[in-house]
Amino acid sequence: MSEKLIPDWLEKPTDVNALAPNLWPQHFKRDSTGEVSIAGVAVDSLATEFGTPLFVIDEDDFRSRATFVKKAFEAAAAEIGTEAKVYYASKVFLNTEIASWVNDLGLNIDVATGGELAVALAAGVPAERIGLHGNNKSLYEIGRAVTAGVGAIVIDSEIEIERIASAAGAQDKVQPVRLRVNTGVHAHTHEFLATAREDQKFGIALADVPALVAKIRSHSHLRFLGLHSHIGSQIFKADAFEEAADRLIEVHAQLLAAGDVPELNLGGGFGINYTPADRAPVVADFARLLAAAVAKACKKQGIKAPKLAFEPGRVIAGPTTVTLYTVGTIKDVQITEGSIPAVRKYVSVDGGMSDNLRTALYQADYTAIVASRHSDAAPVVSRVVGKHCESGDIVVRDSYLPSDIGATDILAVAATGAYCYSLASNYNFVTRPPVVAVRNGKARLLVRGETEADLFSRDVKYQQELQQNGKAKS
Numbered sequence: 001m002s003e004k005l006i007p008d009w010l011e012k013p014t015d016v017n018a019l020a021p022n023l024w025p026q027h028f029k030r031d032s033t034g035e036v037s038i039a040g041v042a043v044d045s046l047a048t049e050f051g052t053p054l055f056v057i058d059e060d061d062f063r064s065r066a067t068f069v070k071k072a073f074e075a076a077a078a079e080i081g082t083e084a085k086v087y088y089a090s091k092v093f094l095n096t097e098i099a100s101w102v103n104d105l106g107l108n109i110d111v112a113t114g115g116e117l118a119v120a121l122a123a124g125v126p127a128e129r130i131g132l133h134g135n136n137k138s139l140y141e142i143g144r145a146v147t148a149g150v151g152a153i154v155i156d157s158e159i160e161i162e163r164i165a166s167a168a169g170a171q172d173k174v175q176p177v178r179l180r181v182n183t184g185v186h187a188h189t190h191e192f193l194a195t196a197r198e199d200q201k202f203g204i205a206l207a208d209v210p211a212l213v214a215k216i217r218s219h220s221h222l223r224f225l226g227l228h229s230h231i232g233s234q235i236f237k238a239d240a241f242e243e244a245a246d247r248l249i250e251v252h253a254q255l256l257a258a259g260d261v262p263e264l265n266l267g268g269g270f271g272i273n274y275t276p277a278d279r280a281p282v283v284a285d286f287a288r289l290l291a292a293a294v295a296k297a298c299k300k301q302g303i304k305a306p307k308l309a310f311e312p313g314r315v316i317a318g319p320t321t322v323t324l325y326t327v328g329t330i331k332d333v334q335i336t337e338g339s340i341p342a343v344r345k346y347v348s349v350d351g352g353m354s355d356n357l358r359t360a361l362y363q364a365d366y367t368a369i370v371a372s373r374h375s376d377a378a379p380v381v382s383r384v385v386g387k388h389c390e391s392g393d394i395v396v397r398d399s400y401l402p403s404d405i406g407a408t409d410i411l412a413v414a415a416t417g418a419y420c421y422s423l424a425s426n427y428n429f430v431t432r433p434p435v436v437a438v439r440n441g442k443a444r445l446l447v448r449g450e451t452e453a454d455l456f457s458r459d460v461k462y463q464q465e466l467q468q469n470g471k472a473k474s
């Protein structure tokens, strides 16, 4: 079977220098010389100062998106007579600087492990504004969260009820908890991104909820906040959320008969654009549809709308960041499309699946442009690949790039702020890239790039020999 040269959604651009209006960070511009700058810093100078690959965050875009998303959910909740808490799903993109931005902007933070919890706490996020979820929290992670006094722990399985109760009991604290529910609603997204089908690891079946909530309520060291649902990620349509809300509120109403259920957490999963063809809904529209679905379901059950919580990640961080790469080798590869000979230009860059795993993991689509100069050449079908020893090491599967693309050109890949840095690895012993924030014409390093010394830092034999040699010298 020969591969299709281009997918149906990919249109040939009339101008290969044009920036699709739905894709790039707010302060991403191509100037009259043809070079791109981000918040006033030219990509060439970023590449020279920090090297490539490089994650570049448009800081003001990040801040305004975080605020916009927070306000969107708060306004939608207010419209149905309740309130909303917005948690930044930190696994999407996290360091202490980002955590402090979202904290300063009044968002709460959602963490999934002890490591993410440590970063949020180190950034100065007040513990009561932190939520901890995860399907297999260790006793250490639970203990640490209880000690810190996190605002909510999301219980993911029955066994965690006892574990959290005993950690809270040992410290004579009352720990607020939510219960994650698998609503069985199948969100229309990649299989690995759908988290509420029956046959997956997260949450409790709806039918088991009443018994487990009774158990939670029987513990004096636990306080039940309400149900939690996260149906998946990169979702474009509200219908699955609406269905999930309907099913949750039916059970929520039953639970009210035996006690307080102050909140309902509907998770995250709001989709973003990765290609010029994508049309992700504006998050404010999503928020309004969701709130309306909650209001309708509450009316059906004859209950007051609970306080709502949301956990957006991708929709905040994703569009704010680009990855810059330097082009290395280029090959025109002959392929056959149907029975017709065709050519695909393979453009190799200095990173790959170690800084963007999503293309390999989810068949995710991305968009690349030449950012360091203007080109008058015709657009040609191209594939941007990395430097790793895997044929699946693809950064951008399908894109048009100028036919005169060459070594030392700088490529920018759009919307890499979500699940790229956080999924980065040292595969093939490459060093993970730095993260830079740009704002008002200035670039600031948030996370330095790794060095060869970092790659050896946990190699015991190497470190022992280094120490011995050091001693021998002194």
Ligand SMILES: *Cc1c(COP(=O)(O)O)cnc(C)c1O
Residues within 6 Å of the ligand: 089, 091, 092, 110, 133, 230, 232, 233, 234, 267, 268, 269, 270, 311, 312, 313, 314, 315
């Ligand atoms: C990953 C995750 C999120 C965020 O998902 P996005 O698609 O990035 O919005 C929210 N809640 C939970 C429980 C998650 O696991």
